[in-house]
């Protein structure tokens with residue numbers, strides 16, 4: 001062929017080859033290969049979008065200690081500055097690089113679809129992508145409905161790379177742990193295996209020394225964080241479900257400052273996890289975060305509670321960030337999303353079409369477009 005021996009022709013084709021290569025790399029970086037699903041039990045959209053609530057922050061009923069310290073830490077008259085004080089990573093970084101849904105002040109509505117507005121049914125809805133009305137309490141036994149984690153664990157390249165670190169024993173039942181091959185870590189299980197890193201060994205150890213503040217069946221969020229982070233760093237799972245629970249517990253006990261402190265810490269932990277994964281070639285620019293609660297809470301004095309008898313506690317939010325998720329920031333369009341739509345959306349980010357024996361909520365189009 002003449003082409004081979006003619007260097008001028010090659011020069012002519014170089015721009016075409018260059019554009020082709022850019023397209024390939026662009027396409028590659030535009031789809032997530034890994035996903036971290038983070039659940040924050042019972043955290044309200046009100047604090048996420050409005051920051052600390054004035055009356056609750058000053059309330060003597062819901063706080064002990066120095067109100068000046070609380071006000072300095074979490075209050076600002078300006079709403080934008082106030083929510084940034086409470087959740088700096090969310091409002092400095094996710095809002096620049098991802099999407100935030102559920103600000104009802106803007107008409108952007110996210111709701112629980114199941115009729116119970118409590119934790120087990122909420123998790124079941126998030127994970128299975130459907131509402132099973134039989135799942136009506138937190139003491140429900142094994143949930144045998146298909147869930148998106150089990151579905152992903154069955155896909156090529158994802159086998160045995162889907163893991164869960166949960167604060168709560170019920171999360172294990174919700175994922176049918178007893179009959180699953182996936183690693184589903186619930187209190188007080190250690191990261192299994194013999195060749196553990198120092199960080200994994202330490203995470204395993206400290207959970208047994210931490211106080212059982214919320215009872216025998218619940219690990220504190222920092223323990224879940226230590227287990228998940230050390231495991232991710234050493235084992236490189238591709239789908240990670242991290243299940244946090246302290247905000248719900250502090251709210252039930254009517255401790256507003258603790259509720260705020262915990263979400264402030266979780267925001268920082270999520271930021272540090274993101275940073276660690278972006279510094280790791282295995283995850284860098286190939287990993288999406290999807291952050292959700294399981295239900296909302298009431299307003300006014302009912303902020304402590306949730307459930308079908310507590311008005312507004314079916315109002316929620318979610319955030320998403322990573323490849324394939326355009327940076328749109330705080331979503332301002334009037335819309336209605338339900339949490340049974342997350343499962344199909346999450347699988348779709350990885351390029352899979354999640355279906356289950358029961359009808360599954362539609363993928364949320366605006367997350368990808």
Ligand SMILES: [Zn+2]
Pocket residue numbers: 042119248249252306
């Ligand atoms: Zn609760």
